Amino acid sequence: MVKESKESALEHTPVIARGLTLGVIGAGVMGRTLAKGILASGLIPRERMWAGDKHPGACQSASQELGIPVELDYRPRIPTADLLLLCVKPADAPKALAAVREGGLRPSALLISILAGVTTTALETMLGTDNPVVRAMPNTPAVVGEGMTVVCCGRSANETHLARARRIFEAVGKCIPVDEVHFNAITALSGSGPAYHFLIMEALADAGVRVGLPRQLALTLVAQTALGAAKMVLATGRHPAALRDDVTTPAGCTIGGLLMLEDGRIRSVLARAVEEAAKIAAHLGPPVPHKPAQ
Ligand SMILES: NC(=O)c1ccc[n+]([C@@H]2O[C@H](COP(=O)([O-])OP(=O)(O)OC[C@H]3O[C@@H](n4cnc5c(N)ncnc54)[C@H](OP(=O)(O)O)[C@@H]3O)[C@@H](O)[C@H]2O)c1
Structure with a gap:
Protein backbone atom coordinates (compact mmCIF):
# COMPACT_ATOMS: atom_id res chain seq x y z
CA MET A 1 0.00 0.00 0.00
CA VAL A 2 1.18 3.49 -0.79
CA LYS A 3 1.32 5.78 2.19
CA GLU A 4 2.68 9.26 2.71
CA SER A 5 6.10 9.39 4.33
CA LYS A 6 5.84 10.08 8.04
CA GLU A 7 9.47 11.17 8.03
CA SER A 8 8.97 13.94 5.51
CA ALA A 9 10.55 17.15 6.69
CA LEU A 10 8.18 18.92 4.31
CA GLU A 11 5.02 17.36 5.65
CA HIS A 12 4.02 20.31 7.77
CA THR A 13 5.21 23.10 5.50
CA PRO A 14 2.68 25.04 3.42
CA VAL A 15 4.69 24.24 0.29
CA ILE A 16 2.76 21.18 -0.79
CA ALA A 17 1.32 19.96 -4.04
CA ARG A 18 -2.32 19.89 -2.89
CA GLY A 19 -4.61 22.06 -5.00
CA LEU A 20 -2.18 21.95 -7.93
CA THR A 21 -2.86 20.33 -11.31
CA LEU A 22 -0.38 17.74 -12.57
CA GLY A 23 0.12 16.80 -16.23
CA VAL A 24 2.10 13.66 -17.07
CA ILE A 25 3.74 13.64 -20.50
CA GLY A 26 4.40 10.05 -21.61
CA ALA A 27 2.13 7.36 -20.20
CA GLY A 28 4.62 4.48 -20.43
CA VAL A 29 6.11 2.41 -17.63
CA MET A 30 7.34 5.30 -15.48
CA GLY A 31 4.56 7.77 -16.30
CA ARG A 32 1.94 5.22 -15.24
CA THR A 33 3.96 4.03 -12.24
CA LEU A 34 4.34 7.54 -10.85
CA ALA A 35 0.78 8.60 -11.70
CA LYS A 36 -0.58 5.48 -10.01
CA GLY A 37 1.55 5.98 -6.93
CA ILE A 38 0.68 9.69 -6.64
CA LEU A 39 -3.04 8.98 -7.07
CA ALA A 40 -2.92 6.17 -4.50
CA SER A 41 -1.19 8.50 -2.02
CA GLY A 42 -4.07 10.98 -2.34
CA LEU A 43 -1.64 13.86 -2.81
CA ILE A 44 -3.23 14.88 -6.11
CA PRO A 45 -6.84 13.89 -6.78
CA ARG A 46 -7.96 12.35 -10.10
CA GLU A 47 -9.76 15.51 -11.23
CA ARG A 48 -6.48 17.42 -10.98
CA MET A 49 -4.39 15.00 -13.01
CA TRP A 50 -4.18 14.36 -16.75
CA ALA A 51 -1.67 12.71 -19.06
CA GLY A 52 -0.59 12.68 -22.70
CA ASP A 53 0.96 10.03 -24.92
CA LYS A 54 1.72 9.72 -28.60
CA HIS A 55 -0.18 6.47 -29.26
CA PRO A 56 -3.99 6.13 -29.22
CA GLY A 57 -3.68 2.60 -27.74
CA ALA A 58 -1.45 3.82 -24.90
CA CYS A 59 -3.83 6.73 -24.24
CA GLN A 60 -6.81 4.39 -24.00
CA SER A 61 -5.15 1.77 -21.79
CA ALA A 62 -3.51 4.36 -19.52
CA SER A 63 -6.79 6.23 -19.16
CA GLN A 64 -8.57 3.02 -18.16
CA GLU A 65 -5.79 2.03 -15.78
CA LEU A 66 -5.45 5.42 -14.09
CA GLY A 67 -8.97 6.80 -14.35
CA ILE A 68 -7.74 10.16 -15.67
CA PRO A 69 -7.90 11.75 -19.15
CA VAL A 70 -4.94 10.60 -21.30
CA GLU A 71 -4.88 12.33 -24.66
CA LEU A 72 -3.00 12.20 -27.93
CA ASP A 73 -3.04 15.96 -28.39
CA TYR A 74 -2.38 17.18 -24.88
CA ARG A 75 -1.42 20.71 -25.96
CA PRO A 76 -4.80 22.27 -25.01
CA ARG A 77 -4.30 20.93 -21.45
CA ILE A 78 -0.83 22.44 -21.01
CA PRO A 79 -2.07 25.86 -19.74
CA THR A 80 -3.98 24.08 -16.92
CA ALA A 81 -0.82 22.52 -15.47
CA ASP A 82 0.95 23.79 -12.36
CA LEU A 83 3.29 20.79 -12.51
CA LEU A 84 4.37 18.88 -15.60
CA LEU A 85 6.02 15.50 -15.17
CA LEU A 86 8.05 14.63 -18.25
CA CYS A 87 8.25 10.83 -18.61
CA VAL A 88 9.20 10.21 -22.26
CA LYS A 89 12.39 8.49 -23.43
CA PRO A 90 15.37 10.87 -23.60
CA ALA A 91 15.37 10.84 -27.43
CA ASP A 92 11.72 11.97 -27.48
CA ALA A 93 12.36 14.99 -25.26
CA PRO A 94 12.75 17.61 -28.06
CA LYS A 95 9.34 16.78 -29.62
CA ALA A 96 7.56 16.50 -26.28
CA LEU A 97 8.99 19.81 -25.04
CA ALA A 98 8.12 21.49 -28.35
CA ALA A 99 4.51 20.39 -27.79
CA VAL A 100 4.65 21.75 -24.24
CA ARG A 101 5.92 25.10 -25.53
CA GLU A 102 3.26 25.21 -28.27
CA GLY A 103 0.56 24.40 -25.72
CA GLY A 104 1.47 27.54 -23.77
CA LEU A 105 2.96 26.53 -20.44
CA ARG A 106 2.14 29.06 -17.71
CA PRO A 107 5.31 30.98 -16.66
CA SER A 108 4.93 29.73 -13.08
CA ALA A 109 4.47 26.07 -14.05
CA LEU A 110 7.17 23.69 -12.87
CA LEU A 111 8.65 21.15 -15.28
CA ILE A 112 9.87 17.99 -13.53
CA SER A 113 11.85 15.66 -15.76
CA ILE A 114 12.72 12.05 -14.93
CA LEU A 115 14.74 11.54 -18.12
CA ALA A 116 18.02 9.69 -17.70
CA GLY A 117 21.05 11.53 -19.02
CA VAL A 118 19.23 14.78 -19.88
CA THR A 119 20.66 17.68 -17.88
CA THR A 120 18.71 20.65 -16.53
CA THR A 121 20.59 22.88 -18.99
CA ALA A 122 19.53 20.65 -21.89
CA LEU A 123 15.91 20.62 -20.65
CA GLU A 124 15.86 24.43 -20.31
CA THR A 125 17.32 24.86 -23.79
CA MET A 126 14.86 22.42 -25.37
CA LEU A 127 11.91 23.98 -23.53
CA GLY A 128 13.00 27.46 -24.59
CA THR A 129 11.16 29.31 -21.79
CA ASP A 130 12.19 30.59 -18.36
CA ASN A 131 10.00 28.07 -16.54
CA PRO A 132 11.53 26.48 -13.46
CA VAL A 133 12.92 23.00 -14.09
CA VAL A 134 13.63 20.22 -11.59
CA ARG A 135 15.46 17.10 -12.68
CA ALA A 136 14.59 13.87 -10.89
CA MET A 137 15.69 10.25 -10.99
CA PRO A 138 12.99 7.97 -9.52
CA ASN A 139 12.62 4.20 -9.72
CA THR A 140 9.77 1.77 -10.26
CA PRO A 141 9.11 0.72 -6.61
CA ALA A 142 7.28 4.08 -6.50
CA VAL A 143 4.26 2.02 -7.55
CA VAL A 144 4.18 0.38 -4.09
CA GLY A 145 5.15 3.55 -2.21
CA GLU A 146 8.80 2.49 -1.83
CA GLY A 147 10.41 4.53 -4.60
CA MET A 148 13.85 6.13 -4.28
CA THR A 149 14.10 9.48 -6.03
CA VAL A 150 16.75 12.17 -6.13
CA VAL A 151 16.09 15.72 -7.30
CA CYS A 152 18.07 18.81 -8.26
CA CYS A 153 17.18 22.33 -9.44
CA GLY A 154 17.74 23.94 -12.80
CA ARG A 155 18.69 27.59 -13.34
CA SER A 156 15.31 29.20 -12.53
CA ALA A 157 14.07 26.76 -9.93
CA ASN A 158 14.12 27.82 -6.28
CA GLU A 159 13.60 26.12 -2.93
CA THR A 160 9.81 26.24 -3.31
CA HIS A 161 9.99 24.43 -6.65
CA LEU A 162 12.36 21.85 -5.18
CA ALA A 163 10.00 21.39 -2.22
CA ARG A 164 7.05 20.84 -4.57
CA ALA A 165 8.95 18.23 -6.55
CA ARG A 166 10.08 16.54 -3.33
CA ARG A 167 6.50 16.43 -2.08
CA ILE A 168 5.42 14.65 -5.27
CA PHE A 169 8.10 11.98 -4.97
CA GLU A 170 7.75 11.65 -1.19
CA ALA A 171 4.17 10.59 -1.84
CA VAL A 172 5.62 7.46 -3.46
CA GLY A 173 8.72 6.76 -1.36
CA LYS A 174 11.88 8.53 -0.30
CA CYS A 175 13.26 11.62 -2.02
CA ILE A 176 16.51 13.46 -1.41
CA PRO A 177 18.07 16.49 -3.11
CA VAL A 178 21.53 15.88 -4.58
CA ASP A 179 24.01 17.76 -6.75
CA GLU A 180 23.34 17.21 -10.46
CA VAL A 181 26.90 15.98 -10.91
CA HIS A 182 25.85 12.67 -9.28
CA PHE A 183 22.88 11.98 -11.55
CA ASN A 184 24.46 9.51 -13.95
CA ALA A 185 25.87 7.46 -11.07
CA ILE A 186 22.47 7.52 -9.34
CA THR A 187 20.68 6.58 -12.54
CA ALA A 188 22.94 3.52 -12.69
CA LEU A 189 22.60 2.64 -8.99
CA SER A 190 18.98 3.28 -7.99
CA GLY A 191 17.25 4.15 -11.30
CA SER A 192 18.36 0.84 -12.82
CA GLY A 264 32.25 -15.80 -8.22
CA ARG A 265 33.54 -12.22 -7.83
CA ILE A 266 30.12 -10.87 -6.95
CA ARG A 267 31.51 -7.53 -5.72
CA SER A 268 33.42 -6.69 -8.88
CA VAL A 269 30.61 -7.96 -11.12
CA LEU A 270 28.13 -5.61 -9.37
CA ALA A 271 30.60 -2.70 -9.47
CA ARG A 272 31.24 -3.23 -13.20
CA ALA A 273 27.49 -3.43 -13.88
CA VAL A 274 26.88 -0.07 -12.21
CA GLU A 275 29.95 1.46 -13.88
CA GLU A 276 28.71 0.36 -17.31
CA ALA A 277 25.18 1.65 -16.67
CA ALA A 278 26.57 5.03 -15.54
CA LYS A 279 28.62 5.32 -18.74
CA ILE A 280 25.53 4.60 -20.83
CA ALA A 281 23.41 7.05 -18.80
CA ALA A 282 25.88 9.81 -19.63
CA HIS A 283 25.14 9.40 -23.34
CA LEU A 284 21.36 8.96 -23.32
CA GLY A 285 20.35 12.56 -23.94
CA PRO A 286 19.51 13.81 -27.45
CA PRO A 287 21.82 16.36 -29.10
CA VAL A 288 20.68 19.75 -27.80
CA PRO A 289 20.32 22.67 -30.24
CA HIS A 290 21.76 26.02 -29.10
CA LYS A 291 18.28 27.50 -29.41
CA PRO A 292 14.96 25.60 -29.41
CA ALA A 293 13.23 25.15 -32.77
CA GLN A 294 10.54 27.87 -33.11
N1 LIG B 1 12.07 2.50 -16.63
C1 LIG B 1 12.69 2.85 -15.51
O1 LIG B 1 12.88 2.06 -14.60
C2 LIG B 1 13.14 4.28 -15.34
C3 LIG B 1 13.64 4.70 -14.09
C4 LIG B 1 13.98 6.05 -13.94
C5 LIG B 1 13.86 6.93 -14.98
N2 LIG B 1 13.39 6.48 -16.19
C6 LIG B 1 13.23 7.44 -17.29
O2 LIG B 1 11.85 7.50 -17.52
C7 LIG B 1 11.62 7.85 -18.89
C8 LIG B 1 10.50 6.99 -19.43
O3 LIG B 1 10.92 5.64 -19.36
P1 LIG B 1 9.85 4.48 -19.55
O4 LIG B 1 10.55 3.22 -19.20
O5 LIG B 1 8.59 4.84 -18.85
O6 LIG B 1 9.61 4.58 -21.14
P2 LIG B 1 8.33 4.11 -21.98
O7 LIG B 1 7.67 2.97 -21.29
O8 LIG B 1 8.78 3.97 -23.40
O9 LIG B 1 7.32 5.37 -21.85
C9 LIG B 1 7.48 6.56 -22.58
C10 LIG B 1 6.13 6.87 -23.19
O10 LIG B 1 6.16 8.18 -23.75
C11 LIG B 1 5.55 8.12 -25.04
N3 LIG B 1 6.00 9.26 -25.86
C12 LIG B 1 7.04 9.35 -26.72
N4 LIG B 1 7.10 10.57 -27.27
C13 LIG B 1 6.07 11.30 -26.73
C14 LIG B 1 5.61 12.62 -26.90
N5 LIG B 1 6.20 13.47 -27.73
N6 LIG B 1 4.52 13.01 -26.20
C15 LIG B 1 3.90 12.16 -25.35
N7 LIG B 1 4.28 10.87 -25.16
C16 LIG B 1 5.36 10.45 -25.85
C17 LIG B 1 5.99 6.80 -25.56
O11 LIG B 1 5.28 6.39 -26.71
P3 LIG B 1 6.07 5.38 -27.73
O12 LIG B 1 6.21 4.10 -27.01
O13 LIG B 1 5.17 5.30 -28.88
O14 LIG B 1 7.39 6.02 -28.06
C18 LIG B 1 5.77 5.92 -24.33
O15 LIG B 1 4.43 5.52 -24.22
C19 LIG B 1 12.93 7.68 -19.62
O16 LIG B 1 13.42 8.94 -19.99
C20 LIG B 1 13.85 7.02 -18.61
O17 LIG B 1 15.17 7.51 -18.72
C21 LIG B 1 13.01 5.19 -16.38
Missing part, protein backbone atom coordinates in the same frame (compact mmCIF):
# COMPACT_ATOMS: atom_id res chain seq x y z
CA GLY A 193 18.71 -0.78 -9.39
CA PRO A 194 15.35 -2.58 -9.19
CA ALA A 195 16.31 -4.59 -12.28
CA TYR A 196 19.54 -5.78 -10.62
CA HIS A 197 17.62 -6.81 -7.52
CA PHE A 198 14.98 -8.61 -9.61
CA LEU A 199 17.75 -10.55 -11.36
CA ILE A 200 19.39 -11.46 -8.06
CA MET A 201 16.03 -12.53 -6.59
CA GLU A 202 15.24 -14.60 -9.68
CA ALA A 203 18.64 -16.31 -9.42
CA LEU A 204 18.18 -17.00 -5.70
CA ALA A 205 14.69 -18.40 -6.30
CA ASP A 206 16.20 -20.72 -8.94
CA ALA A 207 18.78 -21.70 -6.34
CA GLY A 208 15.98 -22.55 -3.93
CA VAL A 209 14.39 -24.76 -6.60
CA ARG A 210 17.79 -26.39 -7.15
CA VAL A 211 17.89 -27.43 -3.49
CA GLY A 212 14.37 -28.82 -3.66
CA LEU A 213 11.91 -26.03 -2.82
CA PRO A 214 8.69 -25.36 -4.72
CA ARG A 215 9.23 -22.24 -6.87
CA GLN A 216 6.53 -20.07 -5.32
CA LEU A 217 7.75 -20.83 -1.82
CA ALA A 218 11.35 -20.09 -2.88
CA LEU A 219 10.31 -16.75 -4.39
CA THR A 220 8.37 -15.71 -1.29
CA LEU A 221 11.31 -16.62 0.94
CA VAL A 222 13.72 -14.68 -1.26
CA ALA A 223 11.57 -11.54 -1.62
CA GLN A 224 10.70 -11.29 2.08
CA THR A 225 14.35 -11.89 3.00
CA ALA A 226 15.42 -9.07 0.66
CA LEU A 227 12.79 -6.76 2.17
CA GLY A 228 13.87 -7.64 5.72
CA ALA A 229 17.58 -7.21 4.97
CA ALA A 230 16.94 -3.81 3.34
CA LYS A 231 14.87 -2.69 6.33
CA MET A 232 17.62 -3.78 8.73
CA VAL A 233 20.20 -1.68 6.86
CA LEU A 234 17.91 1.38 6.87
CA ALA A 235 16.58 0.97 10.41
CA THR A 236 19.85 0.17 12.19
CA GLY A 237 22.18 2.39 10.16
CA ARG A 238 24.80 -0.31 10.65
CA HIS A 239 27.26 -1.25 7.93
CA PRO A 240 26.02 -4.25 5.89
CA ALA A 241 29.31 -6.03 6.63
CA ALA A 242 28.58 -5.84 10.39
CA LEU A 243 25.05 -7.18 9.86
CA ARG A 244 26.51 -9.98 7.74
CA ASP A 245 29.05 -10.84 10.44
CA ASP A 246 26.21 -11.21 12.93
CA VAL A 247 24.70 -14.08 10.94
CA THR A 248 27.96 -15.79 10.01
CA THR A 249 28.72 -18.51 12.55
CA PRO A 250 32.17 -20.12 12.48
CA ALA A 251 32.26 -23.13 10.16
CA GLY A 252 28.54 -22.60 9.49
CA CYS A 253 26.58 -22.77 6.26
CA THR A 254 26.37 -18.95 5.73
CA ILE A 255 30.16 -18.51 5.56
CA GLY A 256 30.26 -21.41 3.09
CA GLY A 257 27.69 -19.70 0.86
CA LEU A 258 29.41 -16.31 1.16
CA LEU A 259 32.74 -17.83 0.14
CA MET A 260 31.16 -19.19 -3.04
CA LEU A 261 29.75 -15.71 -3.84
CA GLU A 262 33.21 -14.18 -3.34
CA ASP A 263 34.74 -16.89 -5.57
